Amino acid sequence: MMQNNMNVDESLYIIQPPQRVSDGSYINSIEKYKELYNESINSPITFWGEQANKFLTWFSPFTDVSIGNLSQGDIGWFLNGKLNVSYNCIDRHLQENRDKVAIIFEGDEPNRVQKITYYELYLQVCRLANLLLSLGVKKGDTVAIYLPNTPDAIYSMLACARIGAVHSVIFGGFGVEAIISRIEDSHSKIIITADEGMRGGRSIPLKKNIDSAVYHCKFVEKVLVFKNTGGNIQWNAEKDLWAQEAMQEQRPYCPPVQMDSEDPLFLLYTSGSTGKPKGLLHTQAGYLLYAAMTHRYVFDYRDSDIYACVADVGWITGHSYIVYGPLCNGATTFIFEGTPMYPNASRYWDMIERHRITQFYTAPTAIRSLMKFSVDMVEKHDRSSLRVLGSVGEPINPEAWRWYNQYVGQGQCAIVDTYWQTETGGHIITPLPGATPTKPGSATLPFFGIQLAILDPQTGQLQEETKSEGVLVLTQPWPGMARTIYKSHSRYLDTYMRPYPGYYFTGDGVSRDQDGYYWISGRVDDVINVSGHRLGTAELESALVGCSSCAEAAVIGYPHDIKGQGILAFVTLKHGYQEDEQTITLLKMEVRNTIGAFATPDRIIITPSLPKTRSGKIMRRILRKIASNESSPEQLGDLSTLAEPETVQYLINKVKSN
Numbered sequence: 001m002m003q004n005n006m007n008v009d010e011s012l013y014i015i016q017p018p019q020r021v022s023d024g025s026y027i028n029s030i031e032k033y034k035e036l037y038n039e040s041i042n043s044p045i046t047f048w049g050e051q052a053n054k055f056l057t058w059f060s061p062f063t064d065v066s067i068g069n070l071s072q073g074d075i076g077w078f079l080n081g082k083l084n085v086s087y088n089c090i091d092r093h094l095q096e097n098r099d100k101v102a103i104i105f106e107g108d109e110p111n112r113v114q115k116i117t118y119y120e121l122y123l124q125v126c127r128l129a130n131l132l133l134s135l136g137v138k139k140g141d142t143v144a145i146y147l148p149n150t151p152d153a154i155y156s157m158l159a160c161a162r163i164g165a166v167h168s169v170i171f172g173g174f175g176v177e178a179i180i181s182r183i184e185d186s187h188s189k190i191i192i193t194a195d196e197g198m199r200g201g202r203s204i205p206l207k208k209n210i211d212s213a214v215y216h217c218k219f220v221e222k223v224l225v226f227k228n229t230g231g232n233i234q235w236n237a238e239k240d241l242w243a244q245e246a247m248q249e250q251r252p253y254c255p256p257v258q259m260d261s262e263d264p265l266f267l268l269y270t271s272g273s274t275g276k277p278k279g280l281l282h283t284q285a286g287y288l289l290y291a292a293m294t295h296r297y298v299f300d301y302r303d304s305d306i307y308a309c310v311a312d313v314g315w316i317t318g319h320s321y322i323v324y325g326p327l328c329n330g331a332t333t334f335i336f337e338g339t340p341m342y343p344n345a346s347r348y349w350d351m352i353e354r355h356r357i358t359q360f361y362t363a364p365t366a367i368r369s370l371m372k373f374s375v376d377m378v379e380k381h382d383r384s385s386l387r388v389l390g391s392v393g394e395p396i397n398p399e400a401w402r403w404y405n406q407y408v409g410q411g412q413c414a415i416v417d418t419y420w421q422t423e424t425g426g427h428i429i430t431p432l433p434g435a436t437p438t439k440p441g442s443a444t445l446p447f448f449g450i451q452l453a454i455l456d457p458q459t460g461q462l463q464e465e466t467k468s469e470g471v472l473v474l475t476q477p478w479p480g481m482a483r484t485i486y487k488s489h490s491r492y493l494d495t496y497m498r499p500y501p502g503y504y505f506t507g508d509g510v511s512r513d514q515d516g517y518y519w520i521s522g523r524v525d526d527v528i529n530v531s532g533h534r535l536g537t538a539e540l541e542s543a544l545v546g547c548s549s550c551a552e553a554a555v556i557g558y559p560h561d562i563k564g565q566g567i568l569a570f571v572t573l574k575h576g577y578q579e580d581e582q583t584i585t586l587l588k589m590e591v592r593n594t595i596g597a598f599a600t601p602d603r604i605i606i607t608p609s610l611p612k613t614r615s616g617k618i619m620r621r622i623l624r625k626i627a628s629n630e631s632s633p634e635q636l637g638d639l640s641t642l643a644e645p646e647t648v649q650y651l652i653n654k655v656k657s658n
């Protein structure tokens, strides 16, 4: 394991892009990034107009580049332009790349591999689109998709896009309650699902969950079922239809519908780490452009690359960086049904070797869990094909960043810590592989066209100094932003536009260092105020993870008579360490030495696991409630997005007995 860096100011630590990455990359120096960035800010209309014509194929041109402002929340891009997203992701590549592999699928079992060319993708999407039309789906209708992470999910999304239906993908790990609330909110009469999913050698009863949901949601008319495992399922002859069989009867050509730039493309409910899920609505052209452009520049995507994002299509990361960005760019995109631990903790590295993957994109939660194992698990596989390693979802602790860089990338890859949200459609703060010098733990600098500002959380005052901290806001609209919350525009305004009038509020705390680099400190609701010191959870947790015993940490504040808030840390230990006085003392010392005496945790609770969303994010909201003994079901609120509900009960008992 690496030395940790006691008392080191991380912001002074700079790593230059490796030469082998800069060579041949689109944006190959920081000067070039700055030049283009300035152009995007100083002449946004020209900049975005040019990009929209470069990245997208239009049926008829747009008349205006943009309209609206953040205060009104009436944003539109590429007005009156007509295009079709599925045409952009498939048809236009057929002339030159008909036989290029569009999708590499790897199932839960490593020997289940399938390669799908652009032509095959086209045929499947056309058949499914025609099937949806035959079931009466019309432009603007919502279709719910509850599938495992397989190509069927990609066919379904693109088939909807082809006919102008609005898809609402529900992550395959969600249970019945979460499904019901989402299909009720979007009123989806058609559901696309599979018999079962497979993850880590276990089957997931997708159809069974849908049966229970449909029982409650009488408005559902048809359930299209893809055969994935061939497992036994209940059949409702009135509503159920085998997808593959029915698709065979459909004509393999379906004309793409001409969509307006601002017609809805999809709804996606956020993971819910902060409360009731919000159905964010993304539109056609601006979203697609932003996904494609960030995919090209942030992963430095080149034509012969084998690009892999191992997220799930049920999250925005899967939407933008498994499906829309890569396919719009004519890439080979990888989709993986399984987990990093199955059949063993080498799975990712084994896939990288077997498929000669060039870009690999995952989340800090996965990296931290793989760091627990011996580095042999990584090193026994050939990773020489890799050029770019991405991270998304949470702040990545410097310790995890360095492990990823040193052991996975062998110091030869660019690490891109990409900061963004479901709401932003694509990356907004991120390094560019060939250009941006990186600092472990910082998402670095804004993407093209993104104007950031830092405000004082209480007064809303603009922090003009380079080195400053506060809440992160955006000052101008950008093409990839969500346009509304489905059927709740006032909630959209209340959540994003009204907290700091004139700005888009991210909800995240941030600091900017002397070089203008951004460091996300976590959600503002999670910030802890100890004796007047504002502490980000990211900083405290990184200090704990720097301790050799600590695998993962979640820190929250709780009411404290003297300090205002006290610090409570929940910690999971690495293999070989146990819960005792010494371990706890060393953990406290680590934080004290790294950040300062005022930041020393008041209490540390050791736990076998932390409550996380299904997408792997720590739910500090739940931990806060548990810590303040507000742990009745009503007080805990919506738990439907929680991955392991038993963790919550364990912690409730432990906190009570402590």
Ligand code: ATP
Binding pocket: 270, 271, 272, 273, 274, 275, 277, 278, 315, 316, 391, 392, 393, 394, 395, 396, 417, 418, 419, 420, 421, 422, 423, 443, 506, 507, 508, 520, 522, 523, 617
């Ligand atoms: P909800 O909004 O429903 O509570 P969520 O915010 O977890 O859910 P997402 O849109 O998937 O849903 O996540 C976006 C958030 O994830 C960001 O606002 C930020 O807090 C965090 N995040 C994502 N990427 C990074 C990153 N690279 N560094 C730091 N934080 C990140």
Ligand code: MG
Binding pocket: 270, 421, 507
């Ligand atoms: Mg959020």
